Amino acid sequence: MSSAPFQVMKFGGSSVGSPRRLRQVIELIGTHAKQGPLAVVVSAMGDTTDWLLEAAGLATQGDLEGALSVVARIAHLAKTNAAALDPARATALAARVDSLLAPLRQLLQGISLTRECSAPSRDRVLSFGELVSATLLAELLTASGTEATFRDARQLLVTDDRFGAARVDGALTRERLQAAVAGWRASVPVLPGFIAATPDGRTTTLGRNGSDYTAALVAQGIGATEVTVWTDVLGLHTADPDLVSDAYPVAHLTHGEGLELAAVGVRMLHPRTMIPLIEAGISLRIRNTMHPDHPGTLIDAIGSRDGQRPTCIATREELALLGIEVRKLSDQFQLGERVLAALREASVTVWLSTQSANGQSIAVVVPRPDLLRARGALESELAQELARHEVEPLALREPVTLLTLVAEAMGQGANVAGRFFGALGAVGVNVRASAQGASSRSISCVVDAADTAIAVRTTHAAFNLAHQQVSLFLLGRGTVGGQLLAQVRAQQALLQDKHGIALRVVGLADSRRALFDAAGLPLEGLEERLARVEPGPEPRTLVPLLDELRRLPVPILVDCTAASGIEALYTEAFRRGIHVVGANKKPLALPWDDREALLAEARRHHVAYHYETTVASSLPVIDTLANLVRTGDTVRLITASLSGSVGFICNELTAGVPLSVAVRTARERGFTEPDPREDLSGTDVARKALILARELGLPLSLSDVALEPFVPEDPRPGASVDTFLHGLKALDAAFADRVARCRSAGTVLRYLARIDPSKVGTGSPVIRVGPAPVEAGQPGADLRGSESFVSFTTTRHSDFPLVVRGAGAGGAVTASGVLADILRISQALRGR
Ligand SMILES: Nc1ncnc2c1ncn2[C@@H]1O[C@H](COP(=O)(O)OP(=O)(O)O)[C@@H](O)[C@H]1O
Ligand SMILES: N[C@@H](CC(=O)OP(=O)(O)O)C(=O)O
Secondary structure (H helix, E strand, O other): OOOOOOEEEEEOHHHOOOHHHHHHHHHHHHHHHHHOOEEEEEOOOOOHHHHHHHHHHHHHOOOHHHHHHHHHHHHHHHHHHHHHHOHHHHHHHHHHHHHHHHHHHHHHHHHHHHOOOOHHHHHHHHHHHHHHHHHHHHHHHHHOOOOEEEOOHHHOOEEOOOOOOOOEOHHHHHHHHHHHHHHHOOOEEEEEOOEEEOOOOOEEEOOOOOHHHHHHHHHHHHOOOEEEEEEOOOOOEOOOOOOOOOOOEOOEEEHHHHHHHHHOOOOOOOOOOHHHHHHHOOEEEEEEOOOOOOOOEEEEOOOOOOOOOOOEEEEEEEEEEEEEEEOOOOOOOOHHHHHHHHHHHOOOOOOEEEEOOOOOEEEEEEEHHHHHHHHHHHHHHOHHHHHOOOEOOOEEEEEEEEEEEEOOOHHHOOOHHHHHHHHHHHOOOOOOEEEEOOOOOEEEEEEEHHHHHHHHHHHHHHHHOOOEEEEEEEEOOOHHHHHHHHHHHHHHHHHHHHHOEEEEEEEEEOOOOEEEOOOOOOOOOHHHHHHHOOOOOOOOOOHHHHHHHOOOOOEEEEEOOOOOOOHHHHHHHHHOOOEEEEOOOHHHHOOHHHHHHHHHHHHHOOOOEEOHHHOOOOOOOHHHHHHHHHOOOOEEEEEEEOOHHHHHHHHHHHOOOOHHHHHHHHHHOOOOOOOOHHHHOOHHHHHHHHHHHHHOOOOOOHHHOEEOOOOOOOOOOOOOHHHHHHHHHHHHHHHHHHHHHHHHOOEEEEEEEEEOHHHOOOOOOOEEEEEEEEEOOOOOOOOOOOEEEEEEEEOOOOOOOEEEEEEOOOHHHHHHHHHHHHHHHHHHHHHO
């Protein structure tokens, strides 16, 4: 037992920030200490380090009172935690906290008097967080029955005097640790992370999140084989789980991938943590204190052999992008070298640098807090050139975020860069600078801070999710809209599991109300929720919501309304890169030039506009016609029964049902437009016929349609729907008579559209819509229920027309057609 190798465990601030978590930590250490020798490294409790920075800032402004109140906050957190864990010794532990913090109070007083906080003073201030937490943890462990001792890291870790981000003297540190470890077996050593000291004993810090670096150095120094970093997430995730709710923990990574992730800014790993681990072949585990049974993430020399394993997206925020450009190209200039050397000299971390191929310009990304220093260094390095106007004034962009994709096997995948930038471009994120390492393990780019969340979510989804997220903004909560919501709800799981498409309804609106949530609206009771929203006095503009929609993955505006004037909103959507799926016929029946302009706008912005359901509901009519035309066939005649509702009414009439009853039933079954006059007047059929004719490229308009209404025009067009339905009774007898005459002639009454392109230029109407008797045996004679049919007579289909036939009306079928259009967009994008 005594020769068994040590285990090193690091507990981050999140693990010791509350009594509940601290209790778990003490239990974990107790369990592991029984199994073998253990060394513990601990961070400051919760946000203590941030608070210490705040206190130093206030003191520097001369606000001692403010600074001391922050110290009181820090003391309160420590005392509360300690008292909760060891109530019997609460008073003694509180006194301990006060005595530990007494020098901090003095230090802040000094800073407030001089109004200056030097780098060494700042590091001293910051050291108190870890000193307090490590001291208390050792005491609480001992009280709980696990013998533990505070070991001051400042006597073990030796660094240079670059305060704030000190460099470790590896050899000296190892020497000291090796000498110390012999005394660590009897009592668990508890070391403060993050802090160290210069050879002459001045306190330094290793840089933010430096405690895991401490743990790695300790492991290397004492010959441990494994370091476990305990935190508040189930391991290293495919992306920051705070930004991407779909991110998931990665089981196994190589040291190389870990190094890359740390180097590009994954907050949970200090940039230098991996180096001692790689040097000594030590594996790193990242685990969740609250789920000690979960294996978390293992990072070791082997990594995962799984070629399909996930790709991580790392983000580093709070950065600034500086651009330097030479006005005239000169061989002697060596701009890049000089810029990087000047920044190195000024101790400015450079997160990314990228030079133009000819060396004429360079962009560097630096931490925002270092910006002044970076500018100063560059301006003095290039002072002469700037004065002679040989160099452009420095260009600055802030705040920006560094976004990096990391994967060991990335070089083997096809077109990773294309997919990465393509995904960003598709959601309108501008890439300000980019770089791909020679290692091919990562590809980085710089985006505006405001775009961080959308950029991470989008690239994460493009590379990691077995499913593709599709964001739907649904207009209209009538029959079709309601059915669509029901179908999305019913199909969601299957679409995600079997087809890899995650449909998310992010918005629902009617003419006066809207609900929107970028994270997705819960579908249960959604329509009722919308109905409860207080309607605005005016029809509301949805354009601001389009601005939110455009930022989501695969944004689609789904129009299930019959609204007029909606084309303005479509145009706004297209301009924002939003696709449109419309069941609404009106935008397609606009004057020819307006319709063409609308379609051109969609093409210009490379977005889809699908409207298959505008003609015969979900029947594949538009698509079939488009394919005939695309493949070079010539359409000679289209005959169609395009109104499922009027078709249904014809069948009811044939069966002896009075007109007024038949219309009412059709409306109740959702076959008619909300106002059945649109169907009975033939306007709706005329629109559909026009849409079809226009698909043939015929620049016709509604006024070109020779239209005979099914039911004579309502003499009171302003009357309510109910009044109109009531009034239909007056026509029952005439219709019964008409049907009887058809029957005796061996025909069936139908309401047909005929599109005859040969009539173009003859003066006869190309499109005719009206009631027509159809002989038994002819297409359309035996339609059942609300069936529609479209028959295409073409050069290739001349003897037997190509017939598309089936249910052509009703909320459910139309909604299914809308859903199919939505899925077409998603599939086309995936295929691409
Ligand atoms: N790729 C990632 N995987 C996991 N966590 C991440 C990732 N990127 C950022 N984080 C954030 O890092 C946090 C853990 O790091 P940190 O704040 O240093 O914790 P601790 O206080 O335990 O050291 C997580 O809670 C998460 O919000
Ligand atoms: N307390 C220091 C060091 C550290 O590593 O903290 P954490 O383990 O909570 O990330 C910081 O906040 O930077």
